[in-house]
Amino acid sequence: MTVKSASHSTVASITGRALSWLDRVPYAALALPLRFAVATVFWNSAMAKLANWEATISLFTDEYNLPLLPPVLAAYMALTIELTTPVLLVLGLFTRAAATVLLCMTGVIEIFVYPQAWPTHIQWAAMMLVLLCRGAGAISLDNLLWHRFGRRLSANA
Numbered sequence: 001m002t003v004k005s006a007s008h009s010t011v012a013s014i015t016g017r018a019l020s021w022l023d024r025v026p027y028a029a030l031a032l033p034l035r036f037a038v039a040t041v042f043w044n045s046a047m048a049k050l051a052n053w054e055a056t057i058s059l060f061t062d063e064y065n066l067p068l069l070p071p072v073l074a075a076y077m078a079l080t081i082e083l084t085t086p087v088l089l090v091l092g093l094f095t096r097a098a099a100t101v102l103l104c105m106t107g108v109i110e111i112f113v114y115p116q117a118w119p120t121h122i123q124w125a126a127m128m129l130v131l132l133c134r135g136a137g138a139i140s141l142d143n144l145l146w147h148r149f150g151r152r153l154s155a156n157a
Helices: 003-023 027-051 053-063 071-091 095-113 115-134 141-156
Strands: none
Touching: 027 053, 027 071, 027 095, 027 115, 053 071, 071 095, 095 115
């Protein structure tokens, strides 16, 4: 065996072990930071709205130009979503529903408000799609409730 093939074999072995270790990372360890990251984005937006409500109304009136919704109603709807869904995500409660609502809100923001911000919105969407498809993970109230009541619901179906 040559030195070159021995070093290649060592690199391949180390890479294989690293990939094997990464494959064993539980989903719960990945879902928790995803939930907190998404929650932080929208919670911070809610806090900015609350910090200057008059400026928020002005933005919804003059800049955002959402179709079909009066600006004040749209501002209240956005604030309500941004105050409730982050709490649900942090708790891991109704995670898929919260991710769906935020994914829709992100779509509205992308299409009607800031279409040039798609690089940021696609990152948010990717995180929310993982949560939508895989749920909150084992460290969540969703998991606790499913173990407590889900089996009973499944048995009754």
